[in-house]
Amino acid sequence: MTRGSGPRARAPRCNQNSGTQVTDTPMTTLETERTLLARLRAWYSAEDANPTKRVQFDRPLTPWLFVLPQLAVVAIFFYWPSVQAVTSSFYIEDPFGFGSTFVGMENYGDAVTSSQYRDTALFTAFFCVVVTALSLGLGLLLAVKADKVIRGTETYKTLLISVYAIAPPVAGLMGMMFFDMHMGPIKDLFALFGHDLRVGIDYWDTAIALITISVWKQIPYNFIFFLSGLQSVPVPVREAALIDARSGWRRFRDVILPLLAPTAFFLLIINITYTMFDTFPIIDVIVKDKPANNPMTLVYKVYLDGFKGNDIGGSSAQSVILMVVVAALTVLQFRFLERRVHYG
Amino acid sequence: MAGLSLQGVGKTYSGNVDAVTGVEIEIADGEFIVLVGPSGCGKSTLLRMVAGLETVTRGEIRIGDRVVNRLDPADRDIAMVFQNYALYPHMSVRDNMAYGLKNRGESRAVIDERVAEAARMLELGPYLDRKPRALSGGQRQRVAMGRAIVRQPAAFLFDEPLSNLDAKLRVSMRGEIRRLQRRLGTTSLYVTHDQLEAMTLADRLVVLNGGRVEQIGAPLEVYRSPASTFVAGFIGSPAMNLLDARVEGGRVVLEDQAIGGAELPEGPVTLGLRPEDLRLVQAGGLALRLDYVEELGAQRILHGFVGGQPLSVAEAGAAPLSDVVRVAVREDRLHLFETRSGHRIERAGLAAMEPAE
Numbered sequence: 001m002t003r004g005s006g007p008r009a010r011a012p013r014c015n016q017n018s019g020t021q022v023t024d025t026p027m028t029t030l031e032t033e034r035t036l037l038a039r040l041r042a043w044y045s046a047e048d049a050n051p052t053k054r055v056q057f058d059r060p061l062t063p064w065l066f067v068l069p070q071l072a073v074v075a076i077f078f079y080w081p082s083v084q085a086v087t088s089s090f091y092i093e094d095p096f097g098f099g100s101t102f103v104g105m106e107n108y109g110d111a112v113t114s115s116q117y118r119d120t121a122l123f124t125a126f127f128c129v130v131v132t133a134l135s136l137g138l139g140l141l142l143a144v145k146a147d148k149v150i151r152g153t154e155t156y157k158t159l160l161i162s163v164y165a166i167a168p169p170v171a172g173l174m175g176m177m178f179f180d181m182h183m184g185p186i187k188d189l190f191a192l193f194g195h196d197l198r199v200g201i202d203y204w205d206t207a208i209a210l211i212t213i214s215v216w217k218q219i220p221y222n223f224i225f226f227l228s229g230l231q232s233v234p235v236p237v238r239e240a241a242l243i244d245a246r247s248g249w250r251r252f253r254d255v256i257l258p259l260l261a262p263t264a265f266f267l268l269i270i271n272i273t274y275t276m277f278d279t280f281p282i283i284d285v286i287v288k289d290k291p292a293n294n295p296m297t298l299v300y301k302v303y304l305d306g307f308k309g310n311d312i313g314g315s316s317a318q319s320v321i322l323m324v325v326v327a328a329l330t331v332l333q334f335r336f337l338e339r340r341v342h343y344g
Numbered sequence: 345m346a347g348l349s350l351q352g353v354g355k356t357y358s359g360n361v362d363a364v365t366g367v368e369i370e371i372a373d374g375e376f377i378v379l380v381g382p383s384g385c386g387k388s389t390l391l392r393m394v395a396g397l398e399t400v401t402r403g404e405i406r407i408g409d410r411v412v413n414r415l416d417p418a419d420r421d422i423a424m425v426f427q428n429y430a431l432y433p434h435m436s437v438r439d440n441m442a443y444g445l446k447n448r449g450e451s452r453a454v455i456d457e458r459v460a461e462a463a464r465m466l467e468l469g470p471y472l473d474r475k476p477r478a479l480s481g482g483q484r485q486r487v488a489m490g491r492a493i494v495r496q497p498a499a500f501l502f503d504e505p506l507s508n509l510d511a512k513l514r515v516s517m518r519g520e521i522r523r524l525q526r527r528l529g530t531t532s533l534y535v536t537h538d539q540l541e542a543m544t545l546a547d548r549l550v551v552l553n554g555g556r557v558e559q560i561g562a563p564l565e566v567y568r569s570p571a572s573t574f575v576a577g578f579i580g581s582p583a584m585n586l587l588d589a590r591v592e593g594g595r596v597v598l599e600d601q602a603i604g605g606a607e608l609p610e611g612p613v614t615l616g617l618r619p620e621d622l623r624l625v626q627a628g629g630l631a632l633r634l635d636y637v638e639e640l641g642a643q644r645i646l647h648g649f650v651g652g653q654p655l656s657v658a659e660a661g662a663a664p665l666s667d668v669v670r671v672a673v674r675e676d677r678l679h680l681f682e683t684r685s686g687h688r689i690e691r692a693g694l695a696a697m698e699p700a701e
């Protein structure tokens with residue numbers, strides 16, 4: 001999971017991801033505390049065995065002081081909400097905030113038996129597969145084409161990645177304009193083919209808009225990673241392949257692609273995380289305040305049920321389920337996919 | 345198997361960089377040709393044009409009787425060994441060797457047989473299932489050789505294949521390459537900037553300078569009669585002494601000392617003396633003011649000055665030396681070059697006279 005959680009952690013993700021760590025809360029018996037203290041003291045006063053490795057701080061606690069702000073951030077925005085989420089998933093909260101009732105697993109039961117929840121889960125899976133496949137595929141395609149043209153030219157790369165500098169809500173807004181019911185060019189485009197595109201009203205039209213914008217937003221990220229991956233394939237190796245294989249497709253499949261596998265694996269995890277969590281703002285812009293039955297991801301449903309529907313218990317249960325699923329997915333990826341990845 | 349022919353081959357890179365100009369080489373079937381020259385003289389460019397990794401700006405390259413100028417590298421029936429091996433890091437040694445054959449649609453049986461044969465020749469048997477990263481530099485080099493051998497190509501192309509190895513391994517791999525090539529009889533084009541490697545491997549040397557061919561010839565021929573001061577200075581180690589001399593009255597005069605006859609018009613001339621052709625003598629000859637001495641064990645190299653010009657002498661003795669020693673050279677070992685152009689003045693111009701001792 002360490003690699004899956006990119007530098008782009010946002011609030012909705014924090015709530016879900018953290019569950020595995022919840023069980024790690026140390027059991028503070030007196031016994032362990034005493035030995036811990038003793039060990040700490042011994043460590044504090046001990047001479048460093050290896051003088052070349054001696055740290056530059058005169059007190060060993062100083063480095064911890066530097067780490068403290070980060071630890072505080074993790075604790076406040078990560079551990080604490082997770083504990084809250086797990087706890088409140090066992091309660092039904094009074095809608096007006098007058099206390100709550102313990103209901104055990106009932107919230108979980110309600111979530112998994114609800115047909116609406118299952119529909120959302122299905123859509124999320126579909127959305128995840130389609131967006132990941134499209135944005136990885138298109139990113140790779142563009143990178144391969146660009147790699148041929150620009151071997152080593154930095155300015156192009158910077159220009160090409162600049163799309164990624166657009167924040168998701170802005171991307172969502174821009175996408176929304178493209179898909180706008182009254183003046184969007186995409187609507188006109190679809191009209192050419194005789195389809196009346198009604199984003200935010202028609203389920204599948206909305207889905208198309210969500211997928212398009214999410215893919216569009218993610219392509220530059222994948223592109224830049226694939227491009228730098230491609231550019232790090234040694235030139236002589238490409239040339240050896242040029243002598244060994246006439247067909248460009250074969251060279252790509254047999255030589256380039258395997259060398260790109262570590263990049264692809266990393267991107268796969270990043271992209272799944274992206275579709276699951278980071279598409280939240282895009283969905284928000286597209287479906288917010290639309291009364292119709294619109295497609296959404298599980299994360300958005302958690303938010304909707306919790307904050308719009310005021311069902312804190314139910315939405316907490318959903319978020320815990322989601323967290324477990326994502327954790328399982330990540331473990332699976334590492335166990336079964338990483339084996340097939342060749343690292344340099 | 346086939347010969348190789350380069351006719352008027354030239355390469356101009358973008359930005360009007362003339363890397364190779366007017367190269368004419370005819371290579372017989374089975375010949376081992378070494379391209380040698382200083383860094384940046386266009387050796388790699390020439391080789392890569394033959395391989396098809398670089399477009400040919402001018403001229404014509406033939407492999408056998410096919411003009412290959414516009415053929416894909418894979419269609420040229422060549423195999424290349426790269427300086428840094430260029431093995432496929434994700435494939436086992438076996439797959440590295442088999443990959444080219446697979447793409448040519450050879451049958452499983454043929455592939456297995458050829459890989460096994462190459463592995464036997466190169467003693468790679470125990471490593472067939474390893475990945476390249478689990479091999480030493482020398483082993484990787486052998487895999488790269490194996491990959492070339494299994495293709496049974498019309499020609500081998502080598503681009504400084506040994507320069508990443510340590511000195512000792514380089515010598516043994518050099519021998520191995522030569523033996524393999526003899527045994528397979530495959531036409532080979534080999535690039536190196538190491539003149540020793542060039543001398544020991546080549547049937548014929550091609551000395552390049554600034555993208556042009558300076559001289560083509562058998563190693564000894566090039567050593568004995570270098571076509572220019574450039575070749576003279578490049579082939580042979582320690583390098584040939586090149587000294588400013590004059591022709592006066594039918595004699596070659598160096599620092600007021602006549603050292604041989606020459607039927608040449610009066611004027612300046614460049615005199616070439618191989619350090620190993622010079623001998624210490626008791627009397628006569630040239631007075632060499634010693635600067636320092638390099639002991640190499642089997643021989644020592646004396647560096648000093650004749651008049652104002654540096655001169656080095658390779659000598660096998662161990663006798664103590666005074667500050668000024670006297671050296672002499674057999675007249676038939678003198679080399680003369682036009683001072684202006686650097687071209688060799690042929691021996692006909694040297695009169696047979698008594699040794700200048």
Ligand SMILES: Nc1ncnc2c1ncn2[C@@H]1O[C@H](COP(=O)(O)OP(=O)(O)OP(=O)(O)O)[C@@H](O)[C@H]1O
Pocket residue numbers: 357358361362363381382383384385386387388389390537
């Ligand atoms: N892609 C290129 N674009 C422009 N000039 C190039 C290119 N490749 C090589 N050159 C130039 O062509 C000349 C010959 O280069 P080449 O690589 O053939 O030299 P070389 O003899 O192989 O040298 P070395 O022994 O250092 O490998 C050099 O002056 C080099 O700067």
Ligand SMILES: [Mg+2]
Pocket residue numbers: 387388389
């Ligand atoms: Mg080179």
